[in-house]
Amino acid sequence: MHLYLPRRHRRPLLFPPGLLALAGLLWLGCVALGPWQERLKVPSVIQLTMFPLHVSPNSFWAGNPLLLSVQKRNVFRPWRNALFTGNSQTDSTEQIFVIKQVRYILADSSHDGGVRIRFAPTARYKELVFIFDLMNRENVRQYWLDVVHTPAILYAFTKKYKPVKYEHFPCLLCNDVIPYAPPPPTPAPFWVRFDNWVTDFWHLTWLRPLLQPEWRASVWLLAAIVALGGWRVVGPRRATQMP
DSSP: OOOOOOOOOOOOOSSOTTHHHHHHHHHHHHHHHGGGTTTTSOOOOOOOOOOOSSOOTTSGGGGOGGGSOHHHHHHHSOEEEEEEOSOHHHHHHHHHHHHHHHHHHHHOTTSOEEEEEEEOTTOOHHHHHHHHHHHHHTTOOOEEEEOSSSSEEEEEEEOOOOOOOTTTOSSOOTTOOOOOOOOOOOOOOHHHHHHHHHHHHHTTGGGGGGGSHHHHHHHHHHHHHHHHHHHHHHHHHHHHHOO
């Protein structure tokens, strides 16, 4: 009786053992960086236009809202008030409140709206930067900063929409705005969408994000690992097949 010892045969792997782990880390990095896209953008500079501090009532800047009395400013709009004091907890709550109120007055085009934001002497500079960034992000076109009176106050306001009365205006003026809602596009048939998907796939449009400078080094490293793994598999086989 012949006894054969168990023979272990090891076949070289197609890819190195750590390749899947590296691919998983790359995928995890892509997922983790997704929520940080806004913070990773290049900072921008906001250009502000301020009213002159000292003007005469008969000058070109006579319509300066800073020249209005306190009573007229209080009734200028139905203000929604917010206050930044420099306290981290209360200022975080005020930020959420201001965002909601600004979006509310922008969405309500049937009424005049306004948000009045006060900055106490103990308020931090980053709160003012946050407000300016909010005005720019929400595309608020009408606001002014009062640095003459104490405390500093930022007024953001909107005007209610007034439709054009064509019986009084036989033609449109330069600054007239006519709201237009385009009809929703009809969805393309399934075979058209499938054909577009196949075309994009063969044109390698799905690889364009990987060619960005941020991912170029990672892609080259992954390609080098794949090439090295392929050489480790093909090299020994070619050596054994040679006479």
